[in-house]
Every structure is written in C-alpha cells, then in structure tokens.
Amino acid sequence: MTATVVDDLRAELPQGRVLVDPDVVAPYRRDEAPRAEAGRPVCVVRPRTAVEVQQVVQACLRHHVPVVPRGAGTGLSGGANAVEGCVVLSTEHMTAIREIDAVERLAVVEPGVVNDALRAACAERGLWYPPDPASAPWSTIGGNVATNAGGLCCVKYGVTRDYVLGLQLVTGTGELVRIGRRTAKGVAGYDLTGLLVGSEGTLGVITEVTVRLRPARDPERTVAGYFPSLAAAGRAVAAVAEAGLTPSALELIDRHALVAVDAWKHMGLSAEADAVLLGRTDAPGDAGEREAEELLACFTGAGATWAASSTDDEEAEALFSARKLAHPALERLGQVLTEDVCVPRGAVPDMLARIEEIGRRHDVRIATVAHAGDGNLHPVFVVPTGDDDARHRAETAFEEVLDAALGLGGTVTGEHGIGLLKRAGLVRELPAPVLAVHVAIKQALDPHGILNPGKVIACAPRS
Structure with missing residues (x-):
C-alpha cells in the first residue's frame, strides 16, 4: 500500500x-473570520524545530499536499484557514526567545512567541518592541x-x-534559508525580508524572526475627548x-461600540458621548x-x-x-464581520460618514473603532445569530465599505491581511x-503551489 503524507x-x-x-484537529481548521470557508486537514503537525518544519514541507512536496502555516489563529481574514486535504502546520510549540541583544537592540525569537511575552522580556532589559496589535496577549510574532x-x-x-x-x-522547494541581516544597515540584494512580511504564509514558512528594538520610552500622557457625533470626532x-502632531496613539470608539462595552462592563461611557477619541503622547x-495641550x-x-x-x-488605562x-463586547451581540480599511488621515471624516450611510442604507448595525491617527478604520458589522437576511445585507455593505475606502485613495486592508475575505x-x-x-512572485517562490494555496492571490499550482 502506498504511504500517505501522514504515514x-x-x-x-x-x-x-x-x-x-478529528476532535483535536477541528479547532485548527479556521481563524477568527466567521465568514471565511475552511476545509478539512488530513492532520495537524506541531513541530518544535526549524528542521522539523523543513521535514513537514518536504513530505508535503513529495505527496503534493498543501501546507497551511498557523500561529495562534487570531487572524480576521481567513488567512490561516485550512484548505481541503492539507496539512496544518502549527508553530505554537516554537516559543523560544533565543536572544535579546541590548547593544545591537535586537531580539531573535521563534515564531510561536506571544507578542506580549516578547514585549515583557524586552522591558526587563530596558528595551521595547513597539508593534502592539489588539491581540497582543494571544497573537504570536x-x-x-505573516500579516504585517x-x-x-x-x-x-x-x-x-x-x-x-x-x-x-x-x-x-523545501530549503531552510536565512534572509535579511542583523546590522543597522544593509542593501545587499533585493529586500526579500520585506517581501515575506505580510505574505501570509504563501511564500515561505517562518521558523525564526530577528526584530529590531527601541529603548524603553517615557511614560505617556492621555488626552480624552467626548464628541456629540462621529463626524465631530473625525x-x-x-x-x-x-496641526502636524504625531501622537503615540490616537484611537476612536463610536457609540455602537461604547454601548456594547457598557452593557458588558458597565463603564457608563455611552451616556456621555456618541464617540470617544483617545490620544496619547x-x-x-x-x-x-505641550503636545498634550495641542491635542486638547x-x-x-x-x-x-x-x-x-x-x-x-488608572483612569487613562480604563x-x-x-x-x-470593543471587539469582544460586540461579539456578545451576535456574529461579527470586521473590516480593516485604511484611508489618508485627511479623509477620515468622509470615510466615517460613508460608513454610517452604508449602515443606514442596508439596515446593518456597524460599530466603528479605529486607529484613527493613521486612518486605519475597523467597522464591525454585527449580525444577529441565525438571521440570514441580515448576514447577506452585511456582506453587501462590507464590499461597499471597501469601495468607499478605495474611492478616497485608501486600501482594502491596513493590518489584517487579504486572506480569503x-x-x-x-x-x-x-x-x-x-x-x-x-502571481509571478508566488510561482517563483512556491513553484509547486503547496504553501497556503488560495490565500491572498489566486494562482494555479504547477507540478
């Protein structure tokens, strides 16, 4: 009998x-994007070393079986969803922080290291790793x-x-390679590292990451504003x-999100405002x-x-x-579909107005939270569980929000990635x-089409 890839x-x-x-494999089938389809993997593999990752890819090459890399599964675009008959490669057990170099201000980590764990380890050395997605307590480096x-x-x-x-x-092609550098400068060859960042596992399976660090920063000051409308906050x-200000954070929460948080945590914010803007310096x-005064x-x-x-x-942290x-509070109200558009900062007021108009026209509840300081908006479409008509309206509205962002000179994703959605x-x-x-890059780096196929860009595999 012919050996299978599992054998x-x-x-x-x-x-x-x-x-x-099957019961153990089931949770590995999909990420946090409820609308994205997911296939059934033949198995899940949890390697502990780079060589074991290489063995997995080489076995899949021999059997022409797709490989779907997976971190913590916190993605929101379906990028980590299994495809039918694939091997899911989970890096959850590759959790070593191999090095923190205070002189060179860099860290070397395995891909399964949780973001907050790296940040905490760096803080012990007086250093700081800045990228801080909302999923930082759970998401991995x-x-x-993979999603930038x-x-x-x-x-x-x-x-x-x-x-x-x-x-x-x-x-x-199953080779274990290193790209990039450890030096402050380096322009030898193409920027392959930059190419791989954000490629969602479609161009290679990451086994180790070298990141730059910054010195620990000064304590932040928080400026909060309550607004009578989303337009005023925009x-x-x-x-x-x-004004030429560059705050260290500028976050927006609309009334729908405030109400959801209040219903859960009883913070009383929705009684005060239709939108809250939070700035930090x-x-x-x-x-x-001075910067706090200018923000004010x-x-x-x-x-x-x-x-x-x-x-x-304590008040600022609250x-x-x-x-x-906001996002987990909204999930308590039904199924959520989270957008991730980004527009020029000057277009934020127009984009917020268009989101509100799209929600009214399709009778869809859209709660908007945003990294407003860089124009990255997260409209969250809330659909009552089991309401198929509402789900269809939300899906239509989802696509219209994408078109609105493109019409304002923006992009369809600021940080969640393309994935399937x-x-x-x-x-x-x-x-x-x-x-x-x-397509040409995908075919050059993944000539057999086994790395996370169907994600990001449609590309026919080659034998």
Whole structure:
C-alpha cells in the first residue's frame, strides 16, 4: 500500500507531533473570520524545530499536499484557514526567545512567541518592541509577521515590517534559508525580508524572526475627548494631522461600540458621548505637556463636549481598556464581520460618514473603532445569530465599505491581511500588471503551489 503524507510525517517526526483525531484537529481548521470557508486537514503537525518544519514541507512536496502555516489563529481574514486535504502546520510549540541583544537592540525569537511575552522580556532589559496589535496577549510574532500586524502605537512607531531585520524560513522547494541581516544597515540584494512580511504564509514558512528594538520610552500622557457625533470626532482626527502632531496613539470608539462595552462592563461611557477619541503622547518633559495641550485644543476645536488631559494613570488605562474591549463586547451581540480599511488621515471624516450611510442604507448595525491617527478604520458589522437576511445585507455593505475606502485613495486592508475575505478587494485595488507581478512572485517562490494555496492571490499550482 502506498504511504500517505501522514504515514511519512509519523515516521520522520518525534512521537506526538502529528495530530489526526478529528476532535483535536477541528479547532485548527479556521481563524477568527466567521465568514471565511475552511476545509478539512488530513492532520495537524506541531513541530518544535526549524528542521522539523523543513521535514513537514518536504513530505508535503513529495505527496503534493498543501501546507497551511498557523500561529495562534487570531487572524480576521481567513488567512490561516485550512484548505481541503492539507496539512496544518502549527508553530505554537516554537516559543523560544533565543536572544535579546541590548547593544545591537535586537531580539531573535521563534515564531510561536506571544507578542506580549516578547514585549515583557524586552522591558526587563530596558528595551521595547513597539508593534502592539489588539491581540497582543494571544497573537504570536510569526502570525504578526505573516500579516504585517500594526496596533495602537503604529501611528508614531510603525508596523511589524518596520521592525523585522531578518528571517529564517522554509521555502516552497523545501530549503531552510536565512534572509535579511542583523546590522543597522544593509542593501545587499533585493529586500526579500520585506517581501515575506505580510505574505501570509504563501511564500515561505517562518521558523525564526530577528526584530529590531527601541529603548524603553517615557511614560505617556492621555488626552480624552467626548464628541456629540462621529463626524465631530473625525474632524478632530483631521485637525490633529493638520496641526502636524504625531501622537503615540490616537484611537476612536463610536457609540455602537461604547454601548456594547457598557452593557458588558458597565463603564457608563455611552451616556456621555456618541464617540470617544483617545490620544496619547510619549514626548518627554515639557514637550509632552505641550503636545498634550495641542491635542486638547484639536479636540475642543472640533466640537468635543468634554475633553481633558488625564493625570490619573488608572483612569487613562480604563479608557483605553474600553477600546480593547470593543471587539469582544460586540461579539456578545451576535456574529461579527470586521473590516480593516485604511484611508489618508485627511479623509477620515468622509470615510466615517460613508460608513454610517452604508449602515443606514442596508439596515446593518456597524460599530466603528479605529486607529484613527493613521486612518486605519475597523467597522464591525454585527449580525444577529441565525438571521440570514441580515448576514447577506452585511456582506453587501462590507464590499461597499471597501469601495468607499478605495474611492478616497485608501486600501482594502491596513493590518489584517487579504486572506480569503479580501481577495476580490485586492483585485479592485491593484491594476492588472501589478497583480501579474504578484502571481509571478508566488510561482517563483512556491513553484509547486503547496504553501497556503488560495490565500491572498489566486494562482494555479504547477507540478
């Protein structure tokens, strides 16, 4: 009898690495995107070393079986969803922080290291790893790299790609290679590291990441504003940009999200405002005081009904906790579909207005939270469980929000990735010659088409 890929994997890998029990395998089929389809894997493999990852890919090559890399499964676009008959490769047991170099200000980690765990380890050395997605307590560095994750402080400090110096990975031909550098500068050859960041496991399986670090920063000051409408909050965001300010965070929460948080945590915010804007500055000393005052002036000038600079750390953290609680609070109300568009900062007021109009026209509840400082908006479509008509209306509204963002000079995804849900949006955003370049890159780096097929870009596999 011909050996299967599962037989080969069991023969080559240590005991316990290969999971086939349907009940154990089931949670690995999909990420957090409820609308994205998911196939049935033949098994889940949980390697512990880069060589074991290489063995998995090589076995899949021999059997022409797809490989779907998976981190913590916190994605929101279906990028980690299984395809039928695949091997799911989970990096959850590759959790070593191999090195933190205070002189070179870098860290070397395995892909299964949780974001917050890396940040905590760096803090012990007086260093800081800035990318901080809302999923930081659970999401892994490998997944963050695969989706080029952002977060609250990316308005000032950038996204994951800005911090990845080098990678070790297994290629689509089964080779274990290193790309990138450890030095402060380096322009030898093409920027393959930058190419791999955000590629969602379609161009290689990441086995190690070298990231740059920053010195620990000064304590932040928080400025909060309550607004009578989403439009007024949007004007405040535009005013901050026009004033030339670069806060360390600028977050928006609309009334729908505030009501959901209040219903869960009883914080009382929705009784005070239709929208809340939260700004932070980490500029040192007097410069921080001035920036906080300027943020305050932007808020009041745009029509805030109340605005203040907080001197109470607990109060400030409570306000930001409302922002972080918004998504799980909305999930308590039904099935949610989360958008991730990004527009120029000056277009934020127009984009917020268009989201509201789309929601009214389709009779869909859309709660909007946003990394407003860099124009990255997360409209969350809330659909009552079991209401198929509402789900169809939400799906139509979802696509219209994508088109609205593109019409304002924006993009269909700021940080969640294309995965399965945004493939049609990618086609609308990129011209045909650029899409052809994407296909050519995919075919060059994954000539047999086994790495996370069907994600990001449609590309026929080659034998």
